[in-house]
Amino acid sequence: MTAQSISNAKVNQPWKNWGGNQEFTPALTVRPTTEAEIVAAVRHAIQEKMTVRVAGAGHSFTPVVATNGLLLDLSDMQQVTGVDSETRRVRALGGTQIDKFGDPLWKAGLSLGNQGDIDKQAIAGAISTATHGSGIESGCFSSMITWVRLINGHGEIIEIDEGDMKRLRAAQVAVGTLGVILEVELQAVPAYHLREEITYETTDELLDGWDQNPHNARHFSFLWCQAPESAGLYELPTPPGLDMVGRAYTKRYWAEDLDDVNNPITEEGRRHDRAYRIYPGGFGIPFHELEYYVGVDRAKDAWIALKDLIFEQHPEQKYPIETRWTQADQGYISPFYREDKVSLSVSGAPGTNYEPYLRDVDKLLQQFDATVHWGKIHYLTRERADKLFPEIETFRQVRRELDPNGVFLNKHTEELFS
Ligand SMILES: Cc1cc2nc3c(=O)[nH]c(=O)nc-3n(C[C@H](O)[C@H](O)[C@H](O)COP(=O)(O)OP(=O)(O)OC[C@H]3O[C@@H](n4cnc5c(N)ncnc54)[C@H](O)[C@@H]3O)c2cc1C
Known part of the structure; x- marks a missing residue:
């Protein structure tokens, strides 16, 4: 089989992610419309000793999609x-x-x-x-x-x-x-409905309620603003005239009894609707994000240290700190492996030199044994990953069984998972 005989294939078509900080040009891009086309493309790549990566929606900020071989775009494989x-x-x-x-x-x-x-x-x-x-x-x-x-x-x-x-x-x-x-x-x-409540709590209020808040709603999270322009960078609606510096756009979602709901309420800040209509927001303005995860017990100290780092050493950085809670799971390289975690996320503005800031955040959160979001900017080396993920070698063993020749590895994933 030749590249020309593969359905829906394009040669040397550049690819870029949503954030615009990752780009590459694969030798071949295939956009299959059937499973048989995926299989044929992968077998062709194996035969030709090309590496293969898959693009989802391109919303990761790390080089997790990059390949100089075959890129599979599964946009037409949705059902x-x-x-x-x-x-x-x-x-x-x-x-x-x-x-x-x-x-x-x-x-x-x-x-x-x-x-x-x-x-x-x-x-x-x-x-x-x-x-x-x-x-x-x-x-x-x-x-x-x-x-x-x-x-x-x-x-x-x-x-x-x-x-x-x-x-x-x-x-x-x-x-x-x-x-x-x-x-x-x-x-x-x-099936469940959710009722939304948005408040604009101060730093002291958030810290006072730190332990109880996550237990009092089905979903609790907040985006804390360090500067007047912070909320706007993530397109967060705020009441006119409210000074958001040192306050957070705070989200609580409660599950509702289905029988209580006759008409959805769509007014921002107090929406009440089917769960899947409440969760997603929209982001129109690109940003470049890092998100690290600290064990629940140490997260408050980590959050305060992060806030201080921004105020004292990086006042030029304006994106909010997004803070969320996630339950433990069993995935070998899940950042939540066997430990409930709090996510601390910050962003840099595209086109600016935010690297020193994100490096400082990385250095700080290392002290709290933070794990990382694999799809967001991080600075993990293989050595650090080995210390953070106790079952990473079991993961690598399975990976080697399923892909001994590293067809699905690229430079970034080879360093961490080969
Ligand atoms: C605006 C925005 C909001 C976000 N919100 C959140 C959030 O609320 N919570 C959160 O945790 N993260 C969030 N993220 C991060 C995002 O969810 C992750 O980066 C996610 O992986 C992106 O999914 P994707 O479909 O775009 O995958 P991609 O970024 O395209 O790919 C991610 C990885 O999945 C692999 N992959 C994709 N499809 C397949 C397949 N069929 N088979 C094998 N491998 C495959 C790719 O090769 C790559 O390694 C957000 C990102 C953006 C830009």
Whole structure:
């Protein structure tokens, strides 16, 4: 088979991520419309000794998609393939955007247990980096996986289910290194509505309520603003005239009894609707984000230290600190492996030299043994990863079994996971 005979293939087509900080030109880009086309493209790459990476929606800030070989764009491989009301499980093709799950699940009396700030990621992209929302009793997307079908580095299609927990825990978060995820199954929950409450709490109020807040709502999170322009950078609506410096856009979402809801309320700040319509916001202005995770017990100290770092050493940095809670899970390289975590996220402005700031944040949060979001800017080396993820070698073992020749590795993932 030649490159010309592969369906929907383009040569030397440049690729760029959402944030605009990652770009590369693969030798071949294939946008398959059937599973058979994915399989043919991967087998062709293996035969030609090309590396392969998959692009989801391109919302990661790290070089996790980059390849100079074959890039698979799964934008046309989107479908919720089955919903089982009895087991409360849903299956979907790997390229399916998260916003495609809401309606079919709702019709079956189900919802996803949690969602993040947006719903534009491909489901396989979201699980590959342990994408999460906020909720001390809510795990990340990867924690919901019960089954996955993928094509591995041998060119074989395999299924991994709960009968093989070693492989399943590796597949839960794998940064695209086990193969192309063709289809996944997620554990859903009974359908629920959410009631939103937005407040603008001061630093003292947030610190006073630090321990209770995450337990008092189904989802609690806040975006703390260090400068007058901070809220605007993330397009957060604020009341006219309110000085946001030292305050946070604070989100609480409560689950509501379904019978209570007749009409959704869509007024910003007090919305009341089906869960999947409440979770996602929208981000129109690009930013470059770092998100690290500190164990719940040490997170308050880490947050205060981060705030002080910004005030004292980086007053030029304006993006809010987003603070969220995520429940522990079992994924071998999940940042939430066996420990409930608090996420601390900061961003740099595209086109500015934010690197010294993010390096200082990295240095500070290392002192709190912080793990990292694989899809957001981080400075982990292999040595640091070895210390932070106790089962990383088990993960690497599974990866080597499924892809001994490193078809699905690139420079970035090879350093960490080979
Ligand atoms: C505006 C914005 C908001 C965000 N909000 C959140 C948030 O609330 N919570 C959070 O945790 N993160 C958030 N993120 C980060 C984002 O969720 C992750 O980076 C996620 O991985 C992006 O998904 P994607 O579909 O764009 O995947 P990509 O970035 O395209 O890819 C991510 C990884 O998945 C792999 N991959 C994709 N598809 C497949 C497949 N079929 N088979 C195998 N591997 C595959 C890729 O190769 C890559 O390694 C946000 C990012 C942006 C830009």
